[in-house]
Amino acid sequence: xxxxxxxxxxKLARVGKPVNLICSQTMNHDTMYWYQKKPNQAPKxxxxxxxxxxxxxxxxxxxxxxxxxxxxxxxxxxxSAGLEYSAMYLCASSREQGGNERLFFGxxxxxxxx
Amino acid sequence: xxxxxxxxSTLSVREGDSAVIxxxxxxxxxxxxxxxxxxxxxxxHFVIDIRSNVDRxxxxxxxxxxxxxxxxxxxxxxxxxxEDSAIxxxxxxxxxxAPRFGxxxxxxxxx
Numbered sequence: 001x002x003x004x005x006x007x008x009x010x011k012l013a014r015v016g017k018p019v020n021l022i023c024s025q026t027m028n029h030d031t032m033y034w035y036q037k038k039p040n041q042a043p044k045x046x047x048x049x050x051x052x053x054x055x056x057x058x059x060x061x062x063x064x065x066x067x068x069x070x071x072x073x074x075x076x077x078x079x080s081a082g083l084e085y086s087a088m089y090l091c092a093s094s095r096e097q098g099g100n101e102r103l104f105f106g107x108x109x110x111x112x113x114x
Numbered sequence: 115x116x117x118x119x120x121x122x123s124t125l126s127v128r129e130g131d132s133a134v135i136x137x138x139x140x141x142x143x144x145x146x147x148x149x150x151x152x153x154x155x156x157x158x159h160f161v162i163d164i165r166s167n168v169d170r171x172x173x174x175x176x177x178x179x180x181x182x183x184x185x186x187x188x189x190x191x192x193x194x195x196x197e198d199s200a201i202x203x204x205x206x207x208x209x210x211x212a213p214r215f216g217x218x219x220x221x222x223x224x225x
Contacts, residue, residue, distance in 0.1 A: 042217040043158075099209040106157060
């Protein structure tokens with residue numbers, strides 16, 4: 001099974017409220033990623049886990065948190081949602097570090113912040 | 115950090131013609147260049163890649179060219195078919211890092 005699952009597919013959140021997005025994969029991949037995708041823009045890397053090591057992008061360091069309690073599961077947490085967080089959030093995984101490996105993507109979670 | 119620019123936001127070709135999508139990158143350390151396809155209502159999926167130790171790779175009707183000097187790479191789709199219609203994303207990365215993506219090219223193949 002080469003799938004990455006994301007839940008939920010759609011999420012509605014209120015400004016100032018927390019948001020937690022979930023991703024899982026059963027391919028025993030070492031690395032899991034979160035990207036933010038807005039219309040007509042490139043998927044923007046937010047962070048990635050290589051095994052248990054979290055790497056966060058400098059410009060989104062304080063806006064997004066993540067946890068990876070086991071190899072299969074990774075979450076993305078927004079402590080206080082703002083309107084600018086409305087986007088598609090894509091989770092992906094790769095067998096090793098993505099610098100040399102193809103990524104497998106989930107369908108994404110569309111977050112709307114009102 | 116790495117920035118990837120995808121030059122064509124939309125591209126329209128006739129069925130049977132070739133389509134070319136061009137990307138440039140900024141980080142000379144980048145060594146891995148994958149391409150992904152997103153069909154309507156579906157997630158991104160990998161189609162082909164090229165590594166910096168070669169300058170050309172072909173998989174059936176897909177050809178990827180890499181010009182390291184110009185920091186440019188391109189996807190060529192030959193003998194296009196309607197099912198090639200999709201959004202194509204290029205990406206670039208280097209070892210121990212995560213891929214950075216271009217903004218995507220919407221390819222329309224018209225009968």
